[in-house]
Amino acid sequence: MKYFLLFFFFVFTSEAKVVLVDPGHGGDESGAVGHLDTKKTRRVFEKDLSLRLAKKVKEELSKTTTSYLTRSLDRLVTLQERADLADMVKADLFLSIHFNSSPNPKGHGFELYYLDNNSNAAAKKVENAENLNLKGEELVVNQILVDLVVQQTVSHSKELARKVHEKIRPIVTRYKVVDRGIKPGLFYVLALSKRPGLLVEAGFISNPSELRTINQEKYLNELARAIAAGVQAYLDHN
Ligand SMILES: [Zn+2]
Numbered sequence: 001m002k003y004f005l006l007f008f009f010f011v012f013t014s015e016a017k018v019v020l021v022d023p024g025h026g027g028d029e030s031g032a033v034g035h036l037d038t039k040k041t042r043r044v045f046e047k048d049l050s051l052r053l054a055k056k057v058k059e060e061l062s063k064t065t066t067s068y069l070t071r072s073l074d075r076l077v078t079l080q081e082r083a084d085l086a087d088m089v090k091a092d093l094f095l096s097i098h099f100n101s102s103p104n105p106k107g108h109g110f111e112l113y114y115l116d117n118n119s120n121a122a123a124k125k126v127e128n129a130e131n132l133n134l135k136g137e138e139l140v141v142n143q144i145l146v147d148l149v150v151q152q153t154v155s156h157s158k159e160l161a162r163k164v165h166e167k168i169r170p171i172v173t174r175y176k177v178v179d180r181g182i183k184p185g186l187f188y189v190l191a192l193s194k195r196p197g198l199l200v201e202a203g204f205i206s207n208p209s210e211l212r213t214i215n216q217e218k219y220l221n222e223l224a225r226a227i228a229a230g231v232q233a234y235l236d237h238n
Pocket of ligand 1 (some may be wrong): 024025032034046098099129130
């Protein structure tokens with residue numbers, strides 16, 4: 001009985017960590033657009049696919065910790081509003097969920113980004129797509145803020161990326177989605193959130209064959225479980 005009470009005391013007094021899961025884009029801002037068929041009649045928008053995956057990640061995380069979504073509907077949320085929500089819910093981690101796109105229809109693979117101000121050319125290219133439609137205050141995200149946030153978060157974000165990468169690697173490999181690894185990137189949503197975090201690019205929506213894989217409920221379920229397991233592994237050690 002004593003141990004039973006001790007268990008409850010521990011569970012209910014230990015402070016649960018808070019993770020804010022951020023489905024990219026929304027509302028008028030559709031993000032990348034892909035097609036499931038050659039006639040281009042079956043369109044898939046990044047905003048919808050990212051919401052599907054983000055909801056699953058949140059559901060998985062909620063089994064072990066406290067988690068919230070920046071949006072649960074198809075609506076426009078500015079990058080600043082996403083960052084403000086992180087303050088409001090006192091998030092310890094920020095997890096932004098996106099899908100990739102390339103002018104080359106053969107572009108493919110899964111990538112994990114953490115905030116860094118390193119001028120990696122490949123990373124810069126992707127940064128632009130996710131930094132579009134900056135509004136108001138977001139336009140003045142300055143180098144000083146970015147440098148400061150990088151300095152405060154980079155080691156934690158890298159470790160979070162490594163933990164998540166360990167868990168997603170076997171899943172994406174099994175689905176024949178190329179593992180493009182962990183990369184530095186200058187994503188304003190990560191800078192504005194001012195806390196350790198990741199931006200996930202969970203496959204290329206612009207590649208019709210990859211889109212058929214990543215649009216599967218089964219892939220999204222397994223990926224969500226793996227992402228949540230990686231986040232939990234990070235939280236257990238920090
Ligand atoms: Zn995106």
